[in-house]
Amino acid sequence: MSDKHSGLPSLPLRLSAMQVIGLRDPDEGDWSRLRTLQYAEVHKVSPTRMVAHGIAASLVVVLFHSVVAPWVLGAWLLSVIAALWNVSRIDHKMAEINRRGVQRSDFNRHALAVAGCSLPWCAALLFFVPLGTVAEHYAMWALAIMLISGSAATMSSAPVATVIFDLIVSAAAVASFVATGDYAFAAATVIYSTGIVGASLRSARIYLSSCIAEAGVAEKDEVVSLLLREFEEKESDWLWQVDTNRRIRAASPRFAFALGAEPSAVEGESFIKLIAGSTWEKGEFPRSLHQLAEKLKRREHFSNLLVQVELEGGRRWWELSGTPMHDDSGTYVGFRGVGSDVTEQRDRDEKIAYLARYDTLTGLPNRLMLTEALGDAMRHADQWRSRCAFLMIDLDRFKAVNDSLGHQIGDRLLAKVSKRLASVITEDEQVGRLGGDEFAVVLRDASDKGRVERLADAIIDALSQPYQVDNHTLFIGASVGSAIGPRDGSSVEMLMRNADLALYRAKDEGGNEHFSYEPSMHADAEERRKLESALRDAIGNQELELNFQPVVNAKTETVVSFEALLRWNSAEHGCISPGKFIPLAEDTRLIVPIGEWVLHEACREAARWPSDIKVAVNVSGEQLLEPNFSAAVVRALADTGLPANRLEIEVTESVFLRDGRIARQTLEEIMALGCSIALDDFGTGYSSLGYLRTLRFSTIKVDRSFVQGASQDNQESLAIIRAVVAMARSLDMSTTAEGVEDAEQAALIRELGCTKIQGYYFGRPMGAVEARSLVVKGRSRAA
Template identity: 60%
Template sequence: MPARLPALAVLGIRNPDQEDWARLRGLQYAKLAQGAPLRVGAHIVAAILAIWVYFGSVGVLALVSWVLALVGVLYYGVRCDKSLADADTRRMTSTEFNHHCRAIAFIAVVWCVPIGFFAFQGTAKELLALWSIVSVLIVGSALVVAAAPLGSIIFTTLTGLAAAISAAILGEFAISAIVIFFVGIAIFGTIESARTYLMARIAEAGVVEQSEVVSLLLREFEENQADWLWQVDTGRRVRSVSPRFSFALGKTPIDVDGKPFLQLIAGDSWESGQFAPSLHDLAERLKRRESFSNLIVKVTISGEHRWWELSGTPIIDESGTYLGFRGVGSDVTEQRESSEKIAYLARYDTLTSLPNRLMLNEALRDAMRYAEKWRSRCAFLMLDLDRFKAVNDSLGHQVGDQLLAKVSNRLKELMDDNTMCGRLGGDEFGIVIRDASKKGVVESVARKVISRLSQPYDIDNNTLYVGASVGSAIGPRDGKTVEEIMRNSDLALYRAKDEGGGEHFAYEPMLHAHAEERRKLEYSLRRALENNEMSLHYQPVVDANDEHVVSFEALLRWNSKEHGFVGPDKFIPLAEDTRLIIPIGKWVLEQACIEATNWPSHIRVAVNVSGEQLIEPEFASTVVKALSSSGLDARRLEIEVTESIFLRDANVARAALEQVIALGCTVALDDFGTGYSSLGYLRKLSFSTIKVDRSFVQGAAQNSAESLAIIRAVVAMADSLEMTTTAEGVETAEEAEMIRELGCSKIQGYYFGRPMPALEARAIFDRAGRLIA
């Protein structure tokens, strides 16, 4: 809108194109209906006064006729005003505007009758009195009826002209001039009053329109969003209750309105006064009249704990008076529970409910800060279950998971305020000792853990035995950071496992050197084949009766360029841990088959196979390829396995060996009696040979009754199963004679030959050939 409205536009004579004046005109004229009774009453009073002035001077019939005419035009004018009562909600038409102006003109003409005709029947004094009455109507119209300025001007102009002319005819020129001056001032005042009124109406309409827009947006907000609106007065009582807010409270709007806001959301704590901290925070902000946003509040609705997110701002009117608070809220219970669940999953192990690696790291870091602050010590214990892999592989992962859950429960029983245990992953657990300053505390915790975890477990009608190995490191002595402490405790654990398990070892600096040596050894082992550092030696196996060579066992040797000669007991476990045994074992199998083609056709070659090789899907194909590429008869190849292969994946291992047997190869069970010695293995698979471990041979040589009994039992069992037996580790003639008497089929040991290179093995047959010749 322009800063100053044009006069013609205010009067309604002209409508500028840049604005919707039909709409503005409706705002201007809509209030006329409200003031119609007052205007009619004013005209009636004025008419009574006019009759009083001219009563006696003018005939009664004329006065009555005039009054009736006035009542008629006033009725017509009121009807026009009533028809415009709703003009503020629509556009006013030009026809309605003209009807209103015509009605005012009729009223003015009726008032001109006493001014123009009754005056000639009375005196100038009576004319002046009548004009005074009419001028009151003019002033009232200019001030009160500012909504219709053109009508007021029409009334003022017509009545003023009639009065001026009548005064001039009566010779009262001063009065005539006064009337004309008054009419001019009245017209000017009417225009200004109408301009001010119209600007006020426009501003009022703008406020109403904005309020309607806001209400519309709020309704749309509540209808389309999960949030809701809330409002409280100065007494913190709920006002203007929205349906969604009352629904969130589990009540009807009537039950909510006027109730204390905090009482509605506090639940039972309202009576006790024991509010949640978040409710205290909300109450303080309301008390301080402080705006807040995204405040998470714990509420109690119908006895159920929920979480609300509230935002609010104080209501201040134009005079600065505080009226209360209003804001928006939403129920974020599900989101918060999801967030808490995510946070829990991020810090706790789902299977055992123990703290996970992340939380253990935080606890150890906190313990190290505590140790640094108070010049004390902390400790970290890393423990690993012994024989857990065997349980997992033989009974399945479901039983293994149940076992881990029981282990975690036992660990929890051993913890106190100074210790915290958690699961690192798999069957590895960690324990943080916050204050390890007391002498022997680490050793005491480790021994309690080993003792408790070594007790039997009953799971699904199975009695299981597993132990624990523990490695520990002290902070800050064994490391300045969490990573160093955990790495060094892992090194100590590795040593405990190497020692056979069920032990606790503390970290020593030499362990780091061993770990570095292992790392370098692994690096070299990965390049051993391509650098031609691997070779095979062959140890003869002879017939127990005639002592003729019947087979050779292929034994792997590694002469490293960096490390020199590395014993099998050192690099074979490393190869199995790193799964390098797969390519190495394939190479051994191929080379052994190639070399065996240089021997007499009745001599077999025995190749040791790791459990890691057997679970490979391509193992049988590897055997076929080695036989076909070398041309060796499958009956001359014997695969040697130990009982441990059945603990990894018994079904897969058995299936692989059955495929090998189907090719024509034979299978020998090595180190029988030192492992689990389950007769079920002998029943499930057709072994051709059982090899008696050297420990029993040496024990029998020393007249150990137990060793002698075991050898006799194995020989008897093998004979009944139509299997041969091979005694290992025979080093003297007396031992050979003893084994022969015990009934073993074949003998292997230093007495008949140490492991030798391929050329020396061939030389055995060359010498035998020359002797025969």
């Protein structure tokens, strides 16, 4: 039994003779606790001792009054009374030891007091006996034996008193017989006293064992009471009991409170009926109630059984444990158990389970639940030899909304997207959110080949309609990639990966498209992975190089600048088109270190040109979002010695879509250094008039598509070029026409008013040595 609950020191079960007497500490347990058990009843035998000693002392006076002087007998009688008073006084002090426990000083004091009681009888045996007759000697010995036996009979609870009194008085009796030469009685006395001591120790051991057992039972009762009190103090827990007819018996207040009634009102009522509530009349019992009834019927022990309970206050959830009861004859008499209301805990668990399987923003199933649904769909398809499908959906232009209007608007937009998706799907389909702006749909049955295509088109059409969010009219689109199971994948992971590859192809094609998975996509993805790996090592392996394409003055046709163009000649893959590796570098953010290398190399080469020739370097949006990009420009200029006014940074309109504020700030820092900024591919993307108003671009580059259109007498292209030239003049900006391939196009562009021309007619992209040679030759002709 744990002392934690009882508050009592542990008690040993086996003790040696010295440990029983109290002259040695027990191997286990507490000495003070054992002595307390022994001496708790000592004060009750004190009157018996006084009466016995008083009768014996009176008989001694009668025996020796004729041979011992009266004053001697009187003094002896006073010593007996004094010894008895002293030991009685100490005995009565022992009445309080249950509260304070026996100390070593108490034990020693009581042993000395008992020894004091034995001294007058030793004196009588040693000094009175020699004066009397043999008969008086034997009579005195009989009185001593009577007191020894009486002590052994009454003081079994404190054996040290019997041992001390027995040994001291017996020693005096033996000495008196030896003095008179009666050795037989001396030996008999030794044998008798030894037997008395042994019997006293056995009796003391039995007494102490019974005390230990009683204390153990008391401790158990105390622990049980404590546990019951602790249990009852918990507001949500209670005790319950039913009879053989499952009717409530001995209803505890807590149990009645849980039922919403008084104990007297529920006593004798059917347990199942009470907790069934309104379902009792309908007969539509929850499954948990059937389980409880079955346990009670079969008389089976149960533990932590979760039961749905219908009460007047509403539905609750109880956790019940119970065990069958039997009387002394083994007859079943009912059930007894404990219960607790776990409604709040269950609600929390259900909420946690919901959060684990549903997206909190949209309320749609999350990735975990979609994965489980797809696994179930694939098992169904395998069982019935049918098909299932998985569609991955990515929102087009959502990031632009998020970055420009904030995440709160973006979250509200996602909520509206989720509602539109839910309105498109049928009962056989499940839509969910994978994360960010990615959604997915699981088709359990995709046997109809056209169903996937129709669903993807419906999703794209629904999500492409305008949205009204906080007085903002927003336009986004959706790209969809699909994979059919088990054709496109035999596992959930494979099918999801292949749908993702199809989605990537849809995004790569400009978005707002649906692509189904094709095996070639996996090969493309593998090629992309290998290209990415090779691109990471391209700088270190010196596989990158710069080409330079000349830009000439439209009137004089003299070279005024070069545009630096990146080329990659891979040792493993050969020459890779910029249209292939530049987007890869931007997607993987390798464009940041590569772009820094390009900037440094372009400045280093331009430093060797004449002082009036500029170099133009293309910069992606990923680079502009780097917080230290302007510092990289400063380092490139400082390391190469190129003046800042000879460096022109070319950007496209797309750099303002992700985070226009950071892009503008970075470009303003670059212009503050003295560098010029050119806006490339003007008119092919989004509206740029706002950017032209807020940033002082030095050059606007007209895209080659307009140049080609104008050469074919396309009126729209001609109108756009004229409008750009007029706008640039009014803003004091120059214009560069790209893609001029012959003399006629050059003459047309010159006529339309463009200030600079770039194209194959004036020079293809060339190496650094050729570019330097071109400048030198041009200067020689001019001279």
